[in-house]
Amino acid sequence: MVETASSIMHSLSQSIEDSPAPIYARVKQAICHKISSGEWQADQRVPSESEMVKALNISRMTVNRALRELTDEGILIRQQGVGTFVAQKKAHSALFEVHNIADEIAARGHQHRAQLIEITRTKATMEEAMNLGVRTSHSIFRATILHFENELPIQLEERVVNASLAPDYDKQDFQLNTTYDYLMKVAPMTEGEHLVEAVMASAEECQLLQIEPSEPCLQIKRRTWSKEQLVTTARLLSPSSRFQLFGHFHR
Missing domain, CATH: 3.40.1410.10 (Chorismate lyase-like)
Structure with a gap:
């Protein structure tokens, strides 16, 4: 069964831990958990910034920082005009x-x-x-x-x-x-x-x-x-x- 964008976002929001850590760090942790558990596969498109902002009720700046850092760390790949994808494991x-x-x-x-x-x-x-x-x-x-x-x-x-x-x-x-x-x-x-x-x-x-x-x-x-x-x-x-x-x- 193929997950819808809304179900993916609901699952991601449920994975964000309630802790003193900054929200961008908790978003990163939740995304990493989805990938390491195999729920999000290599080359899979992940929700867009706009989808995350709306579903998670957080600022675009926060989402952008989380995605940018995950991209810098080689966990995600962002393709201009196409979207953000789970990177192949190196x-x-x-x-x-x-x-x-x-x-x-x-x-x-x-x-x-x-x-x-x-x-x-x-x-x-x-x-x-x-x-x-x-x-x-x-x-x-x-x-x-x-x-x-x-x-x-x-x-x-x-x-x-x-x-x-x-x-x-x-x-x-x-x-x-x-x-x-x-x-x-x-x-x-x-x-x-x-x-x-x-x-x-x-x-x-x-x-x-x-x-x-x-x-x-x-x-x-x-x-x-x-x-x-x-x-x-x-x-x-x-x-x-x-x-x-x-x-x-x-x-």
């Missing part, structure tokens, strides 16, 4: 570990697909040689792979690989076996480092990731070693609206 990756992106996506119950954009075998540039600890004449692979989660681009992977440590890298079917799968077989990772930054994507990257030029991205620059040899460097770019990093630690 994918997340481990902050202190290196995992197979296909496994992470599968663990969320979603479908992974990889699209090979380009792969070449060539000689390392000065910058690539310095990053891999090799000479400029050393043979490397350069690859660009686009990862999808349920057919939505989730990560653009630009990778440079030491060809002497992974000689068949360019012969892999990256739909069946990810970069992680192959490299862990031929040069198992024993050490890694990564640098995380917020960046803006180029026009070409925006097109591949299917995002607006104004959307910031999360960039991870990573290097991994096998024993004492540098195997690969990678730049991983993900839209901020679809991806987050998560870490758990203790003393």
Whole structure:
């Protein structure tokens, strides 16, 4: 049975707790409860500001603040002239570990697909040689792979690989076996480092990731070693609206 706007608003009003907290905070809490309980699903349109003002008998400024903060926190998405919707839950990756992106996506119950954009075998540039600890004449692979989660681009992977440590890298079917799968077989990772930054994507990257030029991205620059040899460097770019990093630690 499809809920009407009035029944949705009645349910929301009943969820607002009677507490000393500011009303905007209680409205936020009620909306978050609807989402976390599964009553409001991802991509579902939520009541408009006007509907909330009328049904909850509170000011537009109060409603606007609640919706604005929920949007800033990535819980809601507001589309100008269309409405406000429940955001898709962001994918997340481990902050202190290196995992197979296909496994992470599968663990969320979603479908992974990889699209090979380009792969070449060539000689390392000065910058690539310095990053891999090799000479400029050393043979490397350069690859660009686009990862999808349920057919939505989730990560653009630009990778440079030491060809002497992974000689068949360019012969892999990256739909069946990810970069992680192959490299862990031929040069198992024993050490890694990564640098995380917020960046803006180029026009070409925006097109591949299917995002607006104004959307910031999360960039991870990573290097991994096998024993004492540098195997690969990678730049991983993900839209901020679809991806987050998560870490758990203790003393």
